[in-house]
Amino acid sequence: MFAERATGAFAVCIDTGPATRYTQTFKGKGWRMADEFDFIVVGAGSAGAVIASRLSERPEMRVLLLEAGGADRHALMSMPIAFFQLLRRPEINWGYATDPEPYADNRRIPVFRGKVLGGSSSINGMMFTRGDPRDYDQWAQMGNRGWSFDDVLPYFKRLENSWRGASARHGANGPISTRKHPTDNALFHALTEAARRLGHRINDDFEADLPEGFGLPDFSIHKGRRASTAKRYLDPVGDRPNLHIATNAHATRILFEGNRAVGVEFLQDGAIVQARAQREVVLSGGAYNSPQLLMLSGIGPAEHLREMGIDVRVDLSGVGQNLQEHPSIHSLFKPRGQMDFEREIRFDRIARSVLRWKLTGNGIPATLPLTAMAFYKSREGLERPDMEALFVPTAMDARVWFPGIVAGRGPVFTASSIILRPESRGWVKLRSNDPRDAPRICCNLLAEPSDLALLRGGIRWQRALMRQAPLDALIGEELRPGADATSDAELDTFIRANVGTAHHPTSSCSMGTDDRAVVDPQLRVRGVEGLRVADASIMPVIVGGHTNAPSIMIGEKAAAILLGEDRVAGPADQLAA
Template sequence: MTKEFDYIVVGAGSAGAVIAARLSEDPGVRVLLLEAGGPDRHRLMAMPLAFFQLLRRPEVNWGYVTEPEVHADDRRLPVFRGKTLGGSSSINGMMFTRGDPRDYDQWAQMGATGWSFEDVLPYFRRMESSWRGSSERHGDSGPIGTQRHPMENQVCRTLLETARRQGHEVSDDYEAGYPEGFGAPDFSIHKGRRASTARGYLQPAAGRPNLVIATGAQATRILFEGHAAVGIEYIRGSQRHSARATREVILSGGAYNSPHLLMLSGIGPADHLREMDIKVKVDLRGVGQNLQEHPSVATAYQPCGEMDFENAIRLDRIARSVLWWKLSGKGLPATLPLTAMAFYKSRPNLERPDLEALFLPTAMDARVWFPGLMKGRGHVFTTSTIILRPDSRGWVKLRSGNPLDKPRIFWNLLGSESDRALMRHGLRWMRELLASPPMNEVISGELKPGAAAQSDADLDAYIRATIATAHHPTSSCTMGTGSEAVVDSQLRVYGTERLRVADASIMPVIVGGHTNAPSIMIGEKAAAMLRGEPGATGRTGLDSETSREGA
């Protein structure tokens, strides 16, 4: 059965939920939101502390795995993406950073007109209900509530004092200026519970008669009349359905699913589509290319004494904490185990930080324990080193022409020697920091990779064996004007009509921060464009077709 709407949004994630909710604010507009996953009702979803357990739950995850990563010992690495209302905002680590303002200015310099920091800041403010209140950089009445991270423990104070002695700044608000130095991010947590786009945007909108939210509905093909997108074919249960869009179709499936659906619909690199026996509608060679991720390597240290977090997750203590959290929204379950973080430069002459460090008072595989009954992981201090602007690029390709086959994903981690050298630098920087006073009074030794790993070869071997990512995929449907661009600065897919992509896949380059807040911003700005809001296409308000070399 075919039904007709004004707009069809594919993917109810960090951007798609925003677009559907904002468009449906106009009662004269009919909106269909398709989500392959189910409702955001998993028992672990609301509790911030349960993030590590939730991330791996197959019932709310797409279950993707990479191709063998040739520079990471040919390992196939898990790809965590949310398959539920709210998408990855419903399962992520809730670190709410925007990246550097100069990241967005770079987008504009690369041809993304109307996407400078000055252009996007109103949409960052629009989404946010900041615990800090309203200011030039923060909003106080948006759908996504943010929470301050507690930093009162002794380990944090010692780490920050060490940073000061090393000449690093300590920041109280990474979004107030240019994010650099030590501190803590805001978290997308409201009253002690996860603030996803499903909760912030869709729950208030769900009762609108002009918004249909279809869960368990996986899009399989974009329907075209000529080069104009007129609808979506999708599978729900065992039945195949189609829905028509009289105005536009918006893809918000993320950096993997948006290019996947485009290619299934005949839009992508012609040679690859022919190889998959798919008729080429638009030869758009950038679809699925330019995939970017934040490489991450964890190291572990032995603390001199006990870590408060390990003591707090003893079975009887955590049970009381969870009960108190359910009643009040307060306590340990309302937070994440983060001591502090840092954005820093590998070289002082860089314009922007190129590395991030996370410090955790626990092992990555920490578990609830009880004496004589369940063994815990023990007292461990963990760090992560993250490359913010990697040079390596990966890709997304079809596995076959069957829309239910998972896409092929290749991150190409460490594909560039510059990335390998930068990661080595980061691990050595971490060692030096933690060996400096007064932090050396807290840390007694290095567990992983271990003090014996000193040479480049030793560190490279450890990096290859342990590297993962921060789960921030972007840029596989790049916005811009070059021959590799997929969408123009108004997110319209080149070579088509009435079709846009609005999610992290459109970022020309990955931001130097966490990607959830920028993805929500993209959703807000896309919705403003579709609604024809003044200035939504940039400070000039121009609404002309974007030209592109080779288009």
């Protein structure tokens, strides 16, 4: 192996034999590629970027970070308001869709995942919530020692640079900056006042205590720009000589010697290349791609692997099972007058706003179109909120418009109902033994009747809120599903035809101590050595909130475990000297 200078960077030429020579530009300056690395991290997303950055803080550790997508350079990526547009860009989105969902009219439902440095943190909605503290206590109660809320809170604080400053619940020195969302609009005040009159709590910090009530979350935005893990964890350390980041490097299988993972094979520029890890391989591909790579490597349900023509290394039935998602349904209402957001995205106005944003980081491009959110209980007696509501002053397909040239979407108010703790469980399977084929995904949305009943109740809950003063003075008729849809059967028909997901997939490589667990509480894959999984797929139960901040926390805790810094990691997890 050798390194040679390329224009503006270093190009690394790896020779693994006559047929597999390739040249790839890596992020980083002034380093020479080593024959082996200490750690290989597969996936530079919400967790993987964190792990690689933290491991490379030890200068003696050589770290290779593999990312199947490209660099995070899309022109819209840093602009928060462009979130909806990013989801439609195939060059930065894997473009996955589920198999026909059997309980949702056999529809194939799009699932958005980032195909870029930073993963989904580079294309998501930037809502920064942790879930309920009792979610993590539940993980610990399920046998996952070290994952209670008290155990994970230090890692949440470590990752955060809160606009609120340091406190018992917030960090102020971490890489991920958070920003307060504007509340200076009539609709927010009407919503919260209507909620207060209906007996709901108004909450100005969902992370300070228990996340219940109406308010606004913090957003992962730094100086008006998206605070992805690529921007906040990788960009500042890109010149570390011991951190090597390979983009467009699609992992095809894990390499083993005996029972131990010793490296990763990946496809790049048409060549198959192998990289070796002296210490460990860490999978951070997310809830779809981490189980896919395990199965491609012979770790998973034996019968399914044999069907795919893959030799079984470890018969691990839980790989790809227990997939959990937050089901979501949108109700649409006609506002009494034009919404502020619709007015602001007229072409001439948004053009001026973008110019101001480029210069100052301020203005509407630095925000998202969210009026308010709520965590609430669908019935009395529940320990934790089981539903979320989002209120958006536009349609999900809103577009820039200008009179007489391009028609706008028109004034619409969207109220979304989201199940925080669904009972339905899905799966991830291989489509074939070709690593380039997308995995098969089935969320099994609405498989459990209780989930259908919760969404039905959510629609009725939204209706009652919209009729409450002073909100009723701003929100008019119901456009979807429509005021005439009143019976259970009518609402169920609407839900099955329109239900989607919140794009929060988890739990397909669940952490635990029983035979269905894929990883143990130290994130080690059962049945092999030198291999861990660290991303949202390890959640035994999905959290009652948005999943990006918990995924970053998992990355922080995983790095601490690997480096022997986690206070609950046992002696077997201490890094060898």
